[in-house]
Amino acid sequence: MCCPSCRQQEQVLEMREWFRAFKEQDHSVRDYRKYFKPNLCYLEAGWTLSSRDTLQEPFASDRHHLEASSWFDLSEKIRYTSYTGHMNALENFAYLPTTLYNVTEDGTPQIAQWNYRMLCHPLSRDLPTKLFRLQDDLPYRMAHDRSMDKMPGFRSARFKLSEFEEPRPIRYTLLDELMAEIPGKDNYGANLTDDSFGLPNFDVGAGGQRPLNVGYYHRLYMIGQRGAMGGQVSSVRK
Numbered sequence: 001m002c003c004p005s006c007r008q009q010e011q012v013l014e015m016r017e018w019f020r021a022f023k024e025q026d027h028s029v030r031d032y033r034k035y036f037k038p039n040l041c042y043l044e045a046g047w048t049l050s051s052r053d054t055l056q057e058p059f060a061s062d063r064h065h066l067e068a069s070s071w072f073d074l075s076e077k078i079r080y081t082s083y084t085g086h087m088n089a090l091e092n093f094a095y096l097p098t099t100l101y102n103v104t105e106d107g108t109p110q111i112a113q114w115n116y117r118m119l120c121h122p123l124s125r126d127l128p129t130k131l132f133r134l135q136d137d138l139p140y141r142m143a144h145d146r147s148m149d150k151m152p153g154f155r156s157a158r159f160k161l162s163e164f165e166e167p168r169p170i171r172y173t174l175l176d177e178l179m180a181e182i183p184g185k186d187n188y189g190a191n192l193t194d195d196s197f198g199l200p201n202f203d204v205g206a207g208g209q210r211p212l213n214v215g216y217y218h219r220l221y222m223i224g225q226r227g228a229m230g231g232q233v234s235s236v237r238k
Contacts (some may be wrong), residue, residue, distance in 0.1 A: 025128055038127040040178055045116035046185075047101065059117035067092035071113055121182050131174065132159040171220060171233065172204050180205060182217045190215025199223045204233060 021030040055070045067088060068074035078095050081087060101112035135158045136148060144156075151157045163174040183190050192215040194201040201212040201221040208222040222233050 025130065033126045038123045038125075039120045040123055040182065041118065041120040042179075042182065043116055043118055045114065047099070047112040048115050049101065049110060049112060058115050059119070064090070064092050066094060071096070071098070119182075123178060124181060127178075131161055131163055133162050133165075134158070135160055176219055177205060179217045179219070184215055184217060186215045194221075199225065 018030045018032055018035070021027060022032040022036050027033050055066060055068055055074065057066060066074060067090065068077055074093065074096065075098070077088075077093055081093065096114050096116075098111050098113050100109055102110040104110065134148075134152055137151075137156075137158050140146075140156060141148065141151065146154065161175050161178075164170075186192065191213055193211045194214045201214060201223060202208040203210050203212040204218075204220045204222050212218060212221050214221075220233055220235055
């Protein structure tokens with residue numbers, strides 16, 4: 001019978017094999033894809049109706065919170081720190097601008113508040129690490145005397161996601177496919193279509209063969225007929 005310490009050592013060695021398989025991206029050794037799930041974290045922002053006397057945290061955080069009693073209080077504190085050069089030691093202020101959103105029939109102005117939240121979505125597919133391309137940050141490298149070949153070993157390294165080794169003119173990319181998994185404010189399960197001005201929107205990722213579900217994020221859409229400039233594919237401006 002194997003002793004407990006021996007079993008523990010075996011478990012440690014087995015876990016090392018799983019991590020080695022992931023590092024080397026070799027799922028033939030251990031199929032890490034079932035357990036090492038990629039997540040896409042993103043920043044979602046938009047205009048919301050504002051209230052002068054209340055404040056609601058946009059998302060939960062274990063590090064920061066908005067150190068103000070209302071949106072107006074937050075705006076005044078941001079104004080003060082901007083004018084004086086002072087800072088909040090815990091960095092719990094945020095510059096969130098407002099705009100005149102609407103005027104009701106009785107003449108009451110409605111103010112919109114710019115707000116944001118950070119979310120993460122578990123991707124439905126494996127994402128090979130080779131698709132992350134190292135980007136040069138020359139000012140940082142010069143300031144820290146670091147060569148390009150050593151940058152992958154530092155946490156400050158910057159990457160972009162691309163399925164192509166060299167830049168090329170292409171509209172619909174892998175990042176578009178991944179972002180299309182992320183729902184908007186109606187959350188998962190949303191099924192919304194858009195036929196504004198009598199022009200139905202179609203899914204560019206499906207070659208325009210099916211209506212676009214605008215309940216999920218998208219950068220491009222295809223319309224049912226050519227526009228004044230002769231094109232059918234447009235970019236979302238939101």
